[in-house]
Amino acid sequence: MTRNQDLRKLREILQRRRRDILEASLGVHRELRALKDQERDPEYEENAQSELADYTLSSLMETQRREIMLIDAAMRRMDEGSFGSCVDCGYEIPHERLVALPFAIRCEEDATRHEHEMRGGPMAMPSL
Numbered sequence: 001m002t003r004n005q006d007l008r009k010l011r012e013i014l015q016r017r018r019r020d021i022l023e024a025s026l027g028v029h030r031e032l033r034a035l036k037d038q039e040r041d042p043e044y045e046e047n048a049q050s051e052l053a054d055y056t057l058s059s060l061m062e063t064q065r066r067e068i069m070l071i072d073a074a075m076r077r078m079d080e081g082s083f084g085s086c087v088d089c090g091y092e093i094p095h096e097r098l099v100a101l102p103f104a105i106r107c108e109e110d111a112t113r114h115e116h117e118m119r120g121g122p123m124a125m126p127s128l
C-alpha cells in the first residue's frame with residue numbers, strides 16, 4: 001500500500017534526523033571537553049567566556065533532547081498505528097505537512113490554536 005510506503009519513508013527521515021541530532025550533540029560534547037581543557041589558563045575573562053559558551057551549548061542540547069523526544073514519540077505512534085492523525089480532531093494530517101514536519105501530532109489548524117493557547121493568547125504569535 002502507498003500509505004505503508006509513505007510511513008516507511010517518513011520513518012527513514014525521522015531516523016536520519018535522530019542520528020544527525022545525536023552526532024551533532026556528540027560534536028558539542030567534544031567541544032565542551034576541549035573548552036574544559038582550556039580552563040587551565042588562569043585568566044578570569046577566559047573563564048567567563050567559557051561559562052557563556054557552556055550556557056549556549058547546554059540550551060542547545062535541551063532543544064536537541066526535546067526534538068529526539070518528539071521523534072521517538074512519532075515513531076511510537078507509527079508502531080501503534082496512530083501516526084498521521086491529529087490528536088485533537090482525529091482527522092488525517094495532510095501528507096505534505098508530515099513530510100515537512102514528520103513529528104507533527106496535530107493538523108495545521110489545531111497546531112496553530114494549540115500554539116496560541118501555549119503562548120497565552122492569539123496576540124502572542126502572528127497567525128499565518
Ligand SMILES: [Zn+2]
Nearest residue numbers: 086089107110
Ligand atoms: Zn486537527
